[in-house]
Amino acid sequence: MDNAIKYTDEGKVQLDIVQADNNLNTKVMDTGIGIPEEDRKRIFERFFVVDKSRSRKSGGTGLGLSIVKHITLLHSGNISIDSKPGVGTNFQIELPMNED
Numbered sequence: 001m002d003n004a005i006k007y008t009d010e011g012k013v014q015l016d017i018v019q020a021d022n023n024l025n026t027k028v029m030d031t032g033i034g035i036p037e038e039d040r041k042r043i044f045e046r047f048f049v050v051d052k053s054r055s056r057k058s059g060g061t062g063l064g065l066s067i068v069k070h071i072t073l074l075h076s077g078n079i080s081i082d083s084k085p086g087v088g089t090n091f092q093i094e095l096p097m098n099e100d
Contacts, residue, residue, distance in 0.1 A: 003064060011031030026093045027091065028090070032089060040083060075095050077094055
């Protein structure tokens, strides 16, 4: 959510959380600047920042998405991204729910 807000100057940021089957699906969607295709494979690396000038202004370190990915994997989940420069970005996190 923090990145979606930082990188959306105009438009919207949307959060959807839905239970589907035995999973909790979380989607963060924005109409921000988007992520170029060549950078998408690296965005989960520690300290990787797509737009370094914007990161300096907002105080980003490039750790947030790496932490999100590691927490997701730690809980046997999946994370995916769909992004188009100038259109926006959608992140989806799917986490299995415990059967208690």
